Amino acid sequence: MTAPAGIEPLFAISHNTLVVACGVAAVGCGAGVIGCFGVLRKRALVGDAAAHATLVGVALAFLATGRRDLPVLLVGGFLSGLAALGVLVLLRVCTRTRDDAATAIVLSVSFGLGITLVSGITARGIPGGAGLEQFLLGHTAALTTADAILLAAVSAAAVLLLVLSLKEATLIAFDSSFAAATGWPVAIMDYFLVALVAVMVVVGLPAAGAVLVTALVVIPPVAARQWTDRVPTMLLLSGVFGLASALFGVAVSAVVPRLATGPLVVLAAAFIFAVSFVGAPERGWWARHRRER
Amino acid sequence: MTTLSFFTDGGGMHAWAIATAAMVAAGCALVGTLLVVRRMSLVGDAISHAVLPGIVVAVLAGGRLGGPLVLVGAVAAALLTVWLTQLLRSEGGLSEDAGAGVAFTTLFAVGVVIVTAAASRIDLDPACVLHGLLELVPFDTVPILGVEVPRAFLTATVVFVTLALTAIATWKLQVFTAFDPGAARAAGVPVAAVTTGLLVATALATVAGFEAVGAILVVAMLVVPAATAELLTRRLHRIAVLAILLGVVAAAIGYLAAWRWNTTAAGMIAVVLGMQYLACVLLSPDDGLVARLCNRGWFAWRVACEDRLAAWWRAEEAVARGDTFPSAEGPTLGDRVADVWLAITGRVSRGPRGWTLSGRGREQADMVVRSHRLWESWLGRHAELPLDHLHPPAEWIEHHLGAEVRRRIEAEVGTQASDPHGRTIPPEP
Structure with missing residues (x-):
């Protein structure tokens, strides 16, 4: 599709940029939807440990294959994220370290290992290694069309899986002891939901980076929660909020390439949250303030 | 290169870097002990991310890394995070981790955006944010009694000595508050003030480590040594001393390993801390897995x-x-x-x-x-x-x-x- 000659300077956006924007928007939307159950289950920061750990897998996958193929790197990141969650469970079972300290240990040590590997790769000048640093804070400018389609497809698959198990997920989110008493495999459902969060954290890496990607699965759901008490509405709203934040981040970092995408996405989501926090009709600060008067 | 000349070459460059990392680790381990036993590890995580905008704004306003303005900015940002988290919990009904997740990611994002947007006008390397620049610390010095002392080492020392003296002076209050806040409040201990003091201390330890190890890996220095020491002993003062020793040892080993394998010292220090923890999980005499x-x-x-x-x-x-x-x-x-x-x-x-x-x-x-x-x-x-x-x-x-x-x-x-x-x-x- 070619634009008419006169308006070309205004819309100097390549086909690739558009596809990437759509792909990242899909990721934002998916992360918003999947994140809802993490927030409802009061496990908002579990994804953070997985997110920081993805860097190790990304670096190892690069070292193993010697190439910077996004799918390979993301599979590596997913595996190391899952491994970190496994270590977290083990520490909880086998040591007397408290849960919060265990989370902080897994998060910081795995991030340290990731940084060590990435810096080592960069310092040795391995071709293509310099680009690994974009996984720290997210940079969508380097994504190809194929990458974007992959990210969107994985996000869609994750959302589809969640929608298929919506009834069970809702049950354990609101009354896990009832679910356990009536024979639902609560532990397996929990692992399934956490694994979905890990998937979204990994596909969110190119958009938001290891440090901030957890915001994608926390802030939109928390904002959506302010507007509604119904799970389907919350999922929908959260998806829309995530999508809008991701689009904003991609658009601004496309115009100002120096800015990493991740922080911009987070700032947009935080803005949406602030508006929701103050202005939501029932639970919002303003509405309650007026009711009390 | 002989072993000794490694430490003395270039005006003792490596020795200064190790000393700085060790001093930072000591301060963090001391504060981290109280954070860990009070189940506030994730508050440490949140604060270490959230000091970034405070530091960046202070630097934009003319402060120097390690200077008083930056310390004030970092403490303000840390208190802002905790205040925001509490506000989101009391006013928005958010669970504590969700509130912290919103507050610290947002503040960190603000900091990163300002650092990158104002990169030309600001004397702050974006890489510093993520993993610090311990390798460059020895080159920014001030003369003290005719010796060129790295500025970051001075800051870390001042912070550590202040924290240590405060901790010793208020130790009984700290122990009381940590183990039974209800009884402490009933006995007239200003629990809220002790907690706020701990938050300020966390911010100070973090900002002292910012230049050397960056905003994120400081979490490792805060939490891991204390958690490791907790596996070895149950007395609080022993945990604190042991945590400081573990932190100092890890700082030295991590720096040397990073030099040997040509990578980031901060990341390597975190890895060594993790290995210490793993070793204690396996080998601790009372409840190590092997035992x-x-x-x-x-x-x-x-x-x-x-x-x-x-x-x-x-x-x-x-x-x-x-x-x-x-x-x-x-x-x-x-x-x-x-x-x-x-x-x-x-x-x-x-x-x-x-x-x-x-x-x-x-x-x-x-x-x-x-x-x-x-x-x-x-x-x-x-x-x-x-x-x-x-x-x-x-x-x-x-x-x-x-x-x-x-x-x-x-x-x-x-x-x-x-x-x-x-x-x-x-x-x-």
Whole structure:
């Protein structure tokens, strides 16, 4: 599709940029939807440990294959994220370290290992290694069309899986002891939901980076929660909020390439949250303030 | 290059870098001890991310890294995070982790955007944010008594000494507040002020480490040494001292390893801290995994040996009574191994039918069978269990009863010489 000659300077956006924007928007939307159950289950920061750990897998996958193929790197990141969650469970079972300290240990040590590997790769000048640093804070400018389609497809698959198990997920989110008493495999459902969060954290890496990607699965759901008490509405709203934040981040970092995408996405989501926090009709600060008067 | 010249070359460049990292680690470990025992590790995580905008704004306003303005900015940002988290919890009904997740990611994002957007006007490397620049620390010096001392080392030292003195001066309050905040409040301890003080201390330790190890890896220095020390001892002051030592050692080893393999010192220090923790999880003397496995294995082995002794004792009893030799079940492999061990240690010897108890073996077997039958008598009298339900619990507890308990059970059930099955209870050897 070619634009008419006169308006070309205004819309100097390549086909690739558009596809990437759509792909990242899909990721934002998916992360918003999947994140809802993490927030409802009061496990908002579990994804953070997985997110920081993805860097190790990304670096190892690069070292193993010697190439910077996004799918390979993301599979590596997913595996190391899952491994970190496994270590977290083990520490909880086998040591007397408290849960919060265990989370902080897994998060910081795995991030340290990731940084060590990435810096080592960069310092040795391995071709293509310099680009690994974009996984720290997210940079969508380097994504190809194929990458974007992959990210969107994985996000869609994750959302589809969640929608298929919506009834069970809702049950354990609101009354896990009832679910356990009536024979639902609560532990397996929990692992399934956490694994979905890990998937979204990994596909969110190119958009938001290891440090901030957890915001994608926390802030939109928390904002959506302010507007509604119904799970389907919350999922929908959260998806829309995530999508809008991701689009904003991609658009601004496309115009100002120096800015990493991740922080911009987070700032947009935080803005949406602030508006929701103050202005939501029932639970919002303003509405309650007026009711009390 | 000899070992010594590595530390003295270039005005002691490496020595200064290691000293700075060690000082930062010491301050963080001290604060981290209180954070970890008060279950506030994730507050440390949140604060270490959230000081970034405070530092960046202070630097934009003309402050220098390590200068007073930056310290104030960092403390303000840290308190802002905690205040925001509490506001989101009380006003928005958010759970604490969700509130922290919103607050610190947003503040960190603000900091990163300002750093990158104002990169030309700001004397702050974006890489510094993520993993610090310990390698460059020795090049920014101030003269002290004619010696060029790195600025970051001075800041870290001042912060550590301040924190240490404060901690020593308020130690009793800290311990009281950490372990029983309710009682502390009732006793008139200003709990809220102590907590705020801890938050300020966290911010100071973080900002002292910012230049050397970056905003994120400081979490490792805060939490990991304290969690490691907690596996080794249970006294709070010992945890604190041990955590400081672990932090200092990890800083030195991490720096040297990073130099050897040409990578980031901060990341390597975090990795070494993680290895220390892993080593203690495995090898801690009381509840390390290896110690626990050994205990369990040792106990299982003792049970196996005692069961075999008791089996041979019962076999002899059956023969003496004129019963046929009991051979309902063949011995398992474990039984055979235990028999061989008993023979090696001189507790059984080759006899006409398998093994015969020697003097020492008979003594031990007497105790086991005596425990077993006394317990059956006691259960038969007090628990109203049918006869065929007495054996399994006795089979379990016979390995746990000592002479004193046996004596008291005997006093309780009377000095009758037989158990509920009518078998003789052997006397205490």
